[in-house]
Amino acid sequence: MTSTPGSDAKIAAALPAEAVKISVDPSTEPFWRAARERRLVAPRCADCGTFRLPPTPFCWRCQSAAVDWTELSGRAIVYTYTVVDGYPGLPEITLVPAVVDLPDAPGARLVTNVVGVDPADVSIGTELTVDFHPISDGWLLPVFRVAAPLAKEQPA
């Protein structure tokens, strides 16, 4: 970690597993099934090649319902973010919710968390790599860590 000993810098976390419960439908389930295998995927229109997230029944550009689920590299770039201290029932937690661009799925974004970092080290343009965080019911949630050189730990 970049914080010096004795500093009171907080480290951004993700919500604990029991606080996050997702639901899925046929359009979104492949995303979550892949995440459970620690793979980040995005739906790409099988007809016109347009990426879209969240997964939706139709391509907004050509209205096709045909989808190729495409595996992504896991790289992301912070488009915008906030810093939140506390969450209902979790007053001590520090969160860095962020909207990230996915360079290998142009036009698609994820709303996610930057974790394992002093929030002061996050800015628009910060490069990230995906990691997976346990949530309720055995699912894994894609979250992001700052890419090297800041992040010392690699995704497990």
Place this chain on the structure above:
Amino acid sequence: MAQGTGVRDVAIAGIGATPYYKRGETAGKSITQLAGEAILAACADAGLSAAEIDGLAFYSLARAGYGDQMEAGEFVETLGIRELKFTAALTGGGGGSAGAIGLARAAIVAGDASVVVTVMALQQRTRLGTVVASKAATPVSSFVQPSGLAGPGHLMSLLTRRHMYQYGTTRDAFAEIAISTRQNALNRPKARYREPLTREQYFSARMIADPLCLYDFCLESEGAVAIVTTSLERARDLRQPPVPVVAAAHGGTREWGRGFSWFGMPDDETFASSGHKAVAGWLYQRAGVTPQDIDVALIYDHFTPMVLMQLEDYGFCEKGEGGPFVLSGAIRYTPERKPGSIPVNPHGGQLSEAYVIGATHIVEGVEQLRGTAVNQVADAQLALVTGGPAALPTSGLILGRDR
């Protein structure tokens, strides 16, 4: 310029409201009781009997806040409405507040109903500030909720940071919106906050979702507001001077879509906006006026940066210039409007008077055009009223004076 432009076929004939309460204070009342008090007050203001209501035009899917529901049948039974010929709601949430008057107009112009009530009642049984976190995740919200964006302010902080990054906007501008809005509330008998807000207070306040602090958030208040709309002809025979609807619009474009409920806006300019640009264009076109013709702006102020972004989208300043525009003092209330300025929320808005999901802005627009506002803009001829920046629809309304 302002006289005679726009549609002017219907008018607001009555307004009514309960007192404005703090969170929890109305726990002993039902939603129907709160809404009914506002409806009866609006009917009395218009000089109508509640029995003459024949239409209901809601917004936010007729929800009372984001948990409770208003029920047309209950209103009919409780208030003694004889015949209900129209009952409908705009979809979405607070984005439709101003547009609900357009829905009332649609019913009246179509000939389906003649006395149409719009009402919002709000109790904070679920705190709106953390409403996102309190709901069970849907397949779509499962892509936002796990991040810990617990409420609307958290969502909009992400747009705010982009605006600061793209245009150099600073927190001083948000402070000016909070402070000037508070200043307008000081002499308002019903305002929840009537003490001046200082820069020191603003900048020492707790951060809720950086860069948004406590004073960037609107109030957690309770209460109800009702508005009676009827044909302009009929309004002329009623108790109050009619306030004609000059134009109304609701909706938006694909580029905004669900806005900060999803963050899919494809271009930077739309992302760091209020999502109102299309509605603003339709509104001015239908009204046959320009931003320079507007005398007073009642801007939906759930969060200070969204006031700034609406000022841009409604053309009071260039895109990206909202910060310097606000900091020049251009939104401050003065009795005489100065060139290049636009008095914003002289009623103290949702930041300082009361938050009733946009309905208090319609009331203030009506009072400004009757000439009875507490902080009256001298000889105001046109008032802009906006709905909340929100997932579609957003909406707007231009009100005028009759003859």
